[in-house]
Amino acid sequence: MITAALAFAGVAMLINMAPGPDTLLVVRTSVTQSRQGGLAAALGIITGCMGWGIATAVGLTALLTASHLAYDMLRICGAAYLAHLGATALWRSRKPADPEPAEQTTDPASRLAAFRVGMGTNLLNPKAGVFYMSLIPQFVPQGAQMFSTTLLFTAIDVIELAAWYWLLSGAASALSERIQRPAFRRRLEQITGVAFFGFAATLLTDHS
Template sequence: MLTSALAFAGVAALINITPGLDTLLVLRTSVSQGRSAGLASALGILAGCVVWGVATAVGLTALLTASRFAYDALRIAGAAYLVWLGASALWRSGKVAAGGSAGVERVVVEEGARGRWAAFRAGVGTNLLNPKAGVFYMSLIPQFTPHGESVFTMTLLLTAIDIVELAVWYWVVSGAASALADRLRRPAFRRRMEQVSGIAFFGFAVNLLADRGKAA
């Protein structure tokens, strides 16, 4: 069991630090709303991982990937949510461009008023509306479950390892992003960040819509 857990930890670490949607969300939120909001979005992502891990342990993710309708419904909902996030980011970039330094401060104040709860919801949404997260747990964890071990116990153990690694990674990302926030909140940098984030969210949405081969 220990050998399998260590092997999984190594593979999961490589996957977790690969730039992706969740890391982008934590990075952007930390810059625009501060580290506390960035960590709140990270907590939402981790909560989603807990749900996927438990669902995998009891076999629900297998039902998701076996059902074309369920997979496609979740995939389309996730893509729509990402389009909304992308459009929101581009809209904010326009406000920054129109208002200059005052526009930056106005956007920061408006986003700060939404609070950490909104950031947490965004983290939960991006994770739970992404069926690839469920496929990740269902396809990877069984490869590190030794023969004869309890599938339920090993799934929860490996999920816990993945969540701890993600928590550390998001802590580092949010700290680095908030440390650079003062510079990135200058109009030119902030506008560019919102534009890049918006385009990236659209790209993730397109990628999710194009992913039609995971369900049976």
């Protein structure tokens, strides 16, 4: 079991570090709303991953591959949500950026909103569910109990994500503090807005 867990941890870390909408959201929120906002978004993403892991353990994510209708419905909703995030980012880029983002760190409403966005981005992405359902069984040792092993591997993935997002949010926030120009944050909103639209288009055209 230890060998299988270590192998899964290595593969999962490589996948977790790959650029995607979740990573982009943490970076963007850390820059525009400070590190606390980025960590709140990360917590929402991690909560979504825990939900996918539990769903995998009880067999619910099998519906995503067994039912094309269920997969397509979630895929379309996810694409629409990413497009909404992209449009919101582009709209914000039209406004003057707040030169004092640190003031937002004490705003619970902003952190709660970041948490909801993070969780929504993850839960509305059917690829996240397919990731758990397709990857975890490959590392479950023969004879191991599927339910408990799935939860163990989910815990490993969540711990890795927490560590990765902690480092990522810190780096993004530090960069924002060094570059205080409002134009930098406006340009970041523009880049992330276009990127979210790109992720939405990719998800919308995915028929796997």
